[in-house]
Amino acid sequence: MRTSDALLLLSMALLTVYGMLAILLPESTGFLLLVYDWLLQISIALGYPGDFLVPLVGNAIIIVPFPYMGVPFILGGVRDPVTFDFVFDPTLVGLVAGLGAMIGEMVCYLTGRLGGKLVDENQTSGFSAFVKRHSIATPLAVLIVAATPLPDDAVIIPLGAVKYPWWKVVPLLLVGKSLELTAIAWAGRLSLDWIAGWLGATESAGILGTITEVAAMALVVLSLYLVARIDWTRY
Numbered sequence: 001m002r003t004s005d006a007l008l009l010l011s012m013a014l015l016t017v018y019g020m021l022a023i024l025l026p027e028s029t030g031f032l033l034l035v036y037d038w039l040l041q042i043s044i045a046l047g048y049p050g051d052f053l054v055p056l057v058g059n060a061i062i063i064v065p066f067p068y069m070g071v072p073f074i075l076g077g078v079r080d081p082v083t084f085d086f087v088f089d090p091t092l093v094g095l096v097a098g099l100g101a102m103i104g105e106m107v108c109y110l111t112g113r114l115g116g117k118l119v120d121e122n123q124t125s126g127f128s129a130f131v132k133r134h135s136i137a138t139p140l141a142v143l144i145v146a147a148t149p150l151p152d153d154a155v156i157i158p159l160g161a162v163k164y165p166w167w168k169v170v171p172l173l174l175v176g177k178s179l180e181l182t183a184i185a186w187a188g189r190l191s192l193d194w195i196a197g198w199l200g201a202t203e204s205a206g207i208l209g210t211i212t213e214v215a216a217m218a219l220v221v222l223s224l225y226l227v228a229r230i231d232w233t234r235y
Contacts, residue, residue, distance in 0.1 A: 002205060007165070011204060012218065012221065014121065020157065022125040024046055025140075033079075039227075042054075043071045043075065044075070044078065047075070047087075047088065048088070048092070048093070048096050050071070050073055051071060051072060051088075051093055051096045051097050051100070052096050052097065052099060052100040053100060054057070054068045054071040054097075054139045055068045055072070055101035055104060055181065056073065056096075056100035056101065056103050056104040057098040057104060058101070058104060059100075059101045059102075059103075059104030059105040059152065060105075060107040060108065060110065060127075061102035061104075061106055062105075062107075062157075063075065064154065068097075068101070068151075068189040068191075068227045069184050070091075070148065071097065072093050072094055072097040072181045072182075072186050072188065073185065073188035073192070074186050074188055074192065075087075075088045075093045075185065075188070075190030075231065076090040076093050076094075076184070076185030076186060076187070076189045076192070077188035077189045077190070077191070077192025077193065078081070078188075078192070079193075080149050083232040086189065088185075089183070090185035090186045090188065090189045091180065091182055091186075092182075093185040094178055094179075094180075094181040094182025094183070094184070094185040095187070096179030097177075097178075097181040097185070098174060098177040098179075098180070098181045099174065099177075099178070099183070101173075101177040101181065102146075102170065102173040102177050102178075105146075105156055105177070106146070106166070106170065106173070107171070107174050108152070108153050108156050108157050108160070109156050109157070109159065109166060109169055110160060111155035111157060111160065112156065112158060112160025112161040113160040113161065113163060115157070116160065116161030116162065121196050127158065127161075127162050128162035128163070128164075131159070131162060131164055136140070138159075138164070139168060139172055139221075141155055142155060142156070142159070142169060142172040142173065142176070143169075143172045143176045144176070145176070146172060146173045146175070146176025146177050146180070146188075147176035147179045148176075148180065149180075152173075154222075156169065157174075
């Protein structure tokens with residue numbers, strides 16, 4: 001069995017165990033949520049610096065989805081408890097969060113670049129050639145995953161592994177993340193007052209969130225596996 005096959009089986013087994021624990025024993029996997037709640041309180045207390053920090057941390061964490069988008073959403077709609085005026089500018093919130101998210105995602109790029117040494121050289125060469133042949137689709141894919149909730153790591157880490165130029169990745173991530181998080185901040189401005197009471201976690205919502213989280217992690221693991229296993233010279 002190839003190393004890549006063994007790593008895929010191990011990763012999927014661990015994800016299955018994690019998903020079962022999260023559903024059956026949610027308190028056993030609540031550490032990330034506790035960390036997130038702590039960072040959310042810090043971000044509200046710090047304002048824009050916290051708005052920069054949490055997306056940076058959230059995007060720098062490899063494979064495991066981190067719910068950093070809640071920060072610009074809440075900061076975009078939070079009101080002063082005395083005057084009831086909005087505290088932060090949603091556009092500035094989105095731009096600051098986008099900068100932090102881009103820097104955090106570049107940590108994943110660097111991880112892929114360093115981890116590329118563990119992948120068979122023939123396979124990375126094939127994927128690198130595939131990327132070069134699709135010179136328009138590749139940056140478009142980066143922009144799409146950056147500007148949507150799709151898991152960025154599934155694209156960014158493999159590009160790092162084949163040494164795709166970082167200076168092409170940075171502006172695409174910055175633009176995509178800024179657009180996405182600005183939209184989220186404005187969504188918070190328009191709906192936070194209405195949705196605040198509805199956001200309490202229910203059991204069914206928690207299970208759906210866990211399934212989504214595990215599926216996102218599995219997608220990232222599968223993308224890394226495909227980089228190593230597919231004969232990209234055929235495409």
